[in-house]
Amino acid sequence: MAVRGLSAVRGLSAVRPRGMRPGRAAGMGSALQPPQPSEPPQPSEPGPEPAGPATAALYVHWPYCRQHCCYCGFNKYVVPAVDEAAVRACLVRETQTLLRLGHVRSVTSVFFGGGTPSLAAPHTVAAVLEAAAAVAHLSDGAEVTLEANPGSADPERLSGFRAAGVNRLSLGVQSLDDAELRLLGREHTAAEARAAVEAARRLFPGRTSLDLMFGLPGQSLEGWARGLEAALGLCDDHLSLYQLTLERGTALEAQVRRGNLPEPPEELLADMYLSARTALAAAGFHQYEVSNFCRKGARSTHNLSYWRAEQYVGVGPGAHGRFVPWGEGGRQREARVQTPHPDTWMREVRSRGHGTRRRAVLSALEQTQEVLALGLRTEEGVTQRRWGLFSPRRSLEAVFGAPGEARELQERGWLRLNGRALRCTPAGMALLDSLLPALLCQLRRRWDAAEEEEDGGGREPR
Incomplete structure (x- = not known):
């Protein structure tokens, strides 16, 4: 488990919790087992969800883009024309159906991701927010984030989104170098990115976040440092730094696989990340998650809900969710995935109110594995309180305090366990993907051993 090397930085890849997959885009599928097609699951052993009024974050996926970025593996479509009225009606209906299905009484935050949601009309955003507020409480101060590309973030359009209820913007700048933007297949230029950031900061002061990528083929440490310095001179109070992931099936991955473009050396990737942490700290930014940095307390409430393993409802083509479907008699959290293709998704929403394609009940162990894998991404780690909600019979000390990997x-200084939490040290956070397999293995062993003891004590096997 050397500090250097690709394994030391893979946890920093373009990990964007977007309601789809909280750990690599927003989401992990299940950290460990993707949901499989199934009939409506039968209620099983109660999970940690309270029987009273439920809270949840809401993720809304807009699947359309103007062009394909050569690195992007998200669920997105480039089409000649979008019937936005039809898409809007289905987003509204699915939002209300799934919030009711989860007996959600309070929506804690909303995130519009994609795709390129800044291509949607502000009226569509307003309609979804109104639909959510008609079913559940959505406070005036709730965080409502919209992802935007600089090419569709002109001041007039951004003003429309603010009037619709958006109060936080996440700008996909990715780079402030024109050559790097061309390599990534982005439609905007560095000058357009700067103009978009300035417009966004005027409209969303203190609540404009920038996405930047590192580890591009051919990118040097010096080039990355210059780009980061330029971003620091431009940015607001939140930055997300993502190591480029070469997603199989993308044009960029094919170019690297064929040898047309160089794959960045492992040592260089680690140096880029560690040097960025140093530069951001010097600029007053605080690292609160593997890839996310803020100052003046400008954390993303919505993304924290993923990392804290709270409930979230995913709406729109290909969106992922994690919630208890009380309205269908469920008593345990499910992993749910909506139908990816927009046209098929709309047909399903019109016929039955939602387009859920796959669903799977998450066992108590699977939920606890997600709590561990997601919580360790954050500076606060896995708190004793949160762990107790999912594992009331097996404490953090019982699982990770005994002799073993943890x-x-x-002892190596990469992990800390005390009366408050299990968390990575700053050095351990950079190695997270190397540490997780060992910790998950220890969790599984301790879990199985405890179940064997309980079964031996007269408990009926499940």
């Missing part, structure tokens, strides 16, 4: 990682 203790060794603590």
Whole structure:
């Protein structure tokens, strides 16, 4: 488990919790087992969800883009024309159906991701927010984030989104270098990115976040440092730094695989990340998650809900969710995935109110694995309170305090366990993907051992 090397930085890849997959885009599928097609699951052993009024974050996926970026593996479509009225009606209906299905009484935050949601009309955003507020409480101060590309973030359009209820903007700048933007297949230029950031900061002061990528083929440490310095001179109070992931099936991955473009060396990727942490700290930014940095307390409430393993409802083509479907008699959290293709999704929403394609009940162990994998991404780690909600019979100390992998990682200075939480040290956070397999293995062993003891004590096997 050397500090250097690709394994030391893979946890930093373009990991964007977007309601789809909270750990690599927003989401992990299940950290460990993707949801499989199934009939409506039968209620099983109660999970950690309270029987009273439920809270949840809401993720809304807009699947359309103007062009394909050569690195992007998200669920997106480039079409000649979009019937936005039809899409809007289906987003509204699915939002209300799934919030009711989860007995959600309070929506804690909303995130419009994609795709390129800044291509949607502000009226569509307003309609979805109104639909959510008609079913559940959505406070005036709730965080409502919209992802925007600089090419569709002119001041007039951004003003429309603000009037619709958006109060936080996430700008996909990715780079402030024109050559790098061309390599990534982005439609905007560096000058357009700067103009979009300035417009966004005027309209959303203190609540404009920038996405930047590092680890591009051919990118040097010096080039990355210059780009980061330029971004620091331009940005607001939140930055997300994502190592480029070469997604199989994308044009950029094919170019690298064929040898047309160089794959960045492992040592260089680690140096880029570590040097960025140093530069951001010097600029007053605080790292609160593997890829996310803020100052003046400008954390993303919505993304924190993923990392804290809270409930979230995913709406729109290909969106992922995690919630208890009380309205269908469910008593345990499910992983749900909406139908990816927009036309098929709309047909399903019109016929039955939602386009859920796959669903799977998450066992208590699977939920606890997600709590561990997601929580360790954050500076606060896996708190004792949160762990207790999902694992009331097996404490953090019982699982990770005994001799084993976790203790060794603590001795090496990469992990800390105390009365408040299990968390990575700053050095351990950079190694997270190397540490997780060992910790998940220890969790599984301790879990199985505890179940064997309980079964041996007269408990009926499940």
